[in-house]
Amino acid sequence: MRTLSDFDAPRCAELETQLFPGDDPWPTEAFREAFNQAHTIYIGEDDPETGTLIGYAGIAAMGPADAPEFEIHTIGVDPAYQRRGIGRRLMAELLRIADHYGAPIFLEVRTDNEPAITLYENLGFQRLGVRRNYYQPSGADAYTMKREAKPQP
Numbered sequence: 467m468r469t470l471s472d473f474d475a476p477r478c479a480e481l482e483t484q485l486f487p488g489d490d491p492w493p494t495e496a497f498r499e500a501f502n503q504a505h506t507i508y509i510g511e512d513d514p515e516t517g518t519l520i521g522y523a524g525i526a527a528m529g530p531a532d533a534p535e536f537e538i539h540t541i542g543v544d545p546a547y548q549r550r551g552i553g554r555r556l557m558a559e560l561l562r563i564a565d566h567y568g569a570p571i572f573l574e575v576r577t578d579n580e581p582a583i584t585l586y587e588n589l590g591f592q593r594l595g596v597r598r599n600y601y602q603p604s605g606a607d608a609y610t611m612k613r614e615a616k617p618q619p
């Protein structure tokens with residue numbers, strides 16, 4: 467696992483087109499901008515043999531400095547590499563960051579995205595409510611999910 471940089475943006479955009487075809491997938495430039503914001507962390511996983519990026523995930527810090535909250539921006543795994551634990555590992559790293567700050571973490575997920583919802587529920591996220599028409603142009607609804615802050619030791 468490693469931090470992503472500008473160099474990875476075209477590959478992330480390529481994966482997005484595959485993974486989110488009806489939901490306005492981010493282009494290369496959107497990834498570059500997201501990588502370079504001060505309050506974001508983007509991580510990825512490479513195929514150990516070919517070096518090709520096969521999974522990516524990003525998180526943003528929000529809220530006041532003394533009570534931070536995090537938001538999962540995106541997560542995706544190359545379809546050829548799914549169901550091998552890569553998504554769980556990427557999520558675990560993002561949760562580790564939120565836990566480090568004792569912060570809750572939010573995300574949105576399509577209400578029909580069973581694989582992702584299962585992953586999130588297994589990691590302690592709970593559904594807060596539904597946002598109608600959240601995804602465009604598909605018009606699909608989203609659940610907002612939250613994982614509570616882990617108390618600081």
Ligand SMILES: CC(C)(COP(=O)(O)OP(=O)(O)OC[C@H]1O[C@@H](n2cnc3c(N)ncnc32)[C@H](O)[C@@H]1OP(=O)(O)O)[C@@H](O)C(=O)NCCC(=O)NCCS
Binds near residue numbers: 574
């Ligand atoms: C969601 C996603 C990132 C999961 O990545 P992954 O590497 O395949 O996930 P993992 O192999 O780490 O699976 C972890 C757990 O998630 C759940 N899960 C993953 N894929 C699943 C599927 N197809 N059906 C049901 N549960 C699934 C399971 O609980 C799984 O644990 P298990 O394999 O021990 O049963 C991947 O399916 C993906 O890229 N989907 C398209 C993009 C997307 O929807 N992103 C989320 C947007 S909110």
